[in-house]
Structure formats: structure tokens, C-alpha cells
Amino acid sequence: xxxxxxxxxxxxxxxxxxxxxxxxxxxxxxxxxxxxxxxxxxxxxxxxxxxxxxxxxxxxxxxxxxxxxxxxxxxxxxxxxxxxxxxxxxxxxxxxxxxxxxxxxxxxxxxxxxxxxxxxxxxxxxxxxxxxxxxxx
Numbered sequence: 001x002x003x004x005x006x007x008x009x010x011x012x013x014x015x016x017x018x019x020x021x022x023x024x025x026x027x028x029x030x031x032x033x034x035x036x037x038x039x040x041x042x043x044x045x046x047x048x049x050x051x052x053x054x055x056x057x058x059x060x061x062x063x064x065x066x067x068x069x070x071x072x073x074x075x076x077x078x079x080x081x082x083x084x085x086x087x088x089x090x091x092x093x094x095x096x097x098x099x100x101x102x103x104x105x106x107x108x109x110x111x112x113x114x115x116x117x118x119x120x121x122x123x124x125x126x127x128x129x130x131x132x133x134x135x136x137x
Contacts, residue, residue: 004132005032006045006055008095092137103131
């Protein structure tokens with residue numbers, strides 16, 4: 001999930017007073033990226049250009065780079081954003097995030113009913129929900 005948050009987004013990275021900050025059109029994306037940045041041991045977005053995304057995966061500064069192959073921006077019809085990337089090992093992945101109504105129909109998980117129940121429980125509490133997914137191509 002942390003890797004999906006860091007890769008499936010369209011924010012830019014800025015350094016302000018020595019601190020890594022993010023800027024983007026979605027407040028939700030910025031907040032999620034700040035969360036992963038503050039939990040450094042899990043990995044966080046440390047760089048992005050039009051061609052690549054870099055994640056720093058530990059406090060030691062170990063990085064992982066993904067080449068951006070295709071971006072499918074969020075649309076109100078699709079209710080999701082996807083990005084196709086190639087990792088340093090040459091493997092290709094698609095990362096997607098979006099509304100449960102659009103994401104769960106693509107799920108091949110056995111426990112999909114359990115996920116739907118959890119999402120409905122969160123929504124009934126007035127919480128916003130976002131579903132993440134990825135697949136190796």
C-alpha cells in the first residue's frame with residue numbers, strides 16, 4: 001500500500017528549509033504522501049519527474065526508481081487513477097487507487113465481500129474511503 005501511495009500520484013517534490021514537501025492538485029494525495037514521508041521506515045516519495053518516480057525506502061537513503069510508462073489520470077467517470085511503471089529490475093506494474101465503487105469490480109480477491117463490508121463500515125462512520133491495488137504486468 002505504501003508503494004502504491006508513493007507511485008500512484010501526480011504531485012511534485014519540493015525542498016523547503018531542508019524538509020521534503022509535496023505539492024499537487026489533490027489535498028488527499030499530499031496528505032497521504034506526507035504520512036509516508038513521516039513514517040520513513042516504510043518508504044516514501046523522494047523525487048518525481050515526468051519520466052520517473054524515486055522512492056526512498058529506508059532512513060539509510062536506499063532508493064528505488066520507477067520509470068513512468070503511462071499515466072491514466074483521475075476522472076469523475078472512472079473514479080480512479082492508474083500509473084504503469086517499470087522497476088529497476090525490469091518488471092512492469094500498474095498501480096491504481098480510487099473509489100471503492102470503481103476499484104472493487106476489478107478485484108480478484110477471495111475476501112472481496114469482507115473488503116466491501118469494511119468499506120461500508122468506514123463510510124457509515126462518515127469516514128472517506130480509498131481503495132489501492134496493483135498488479136504485475
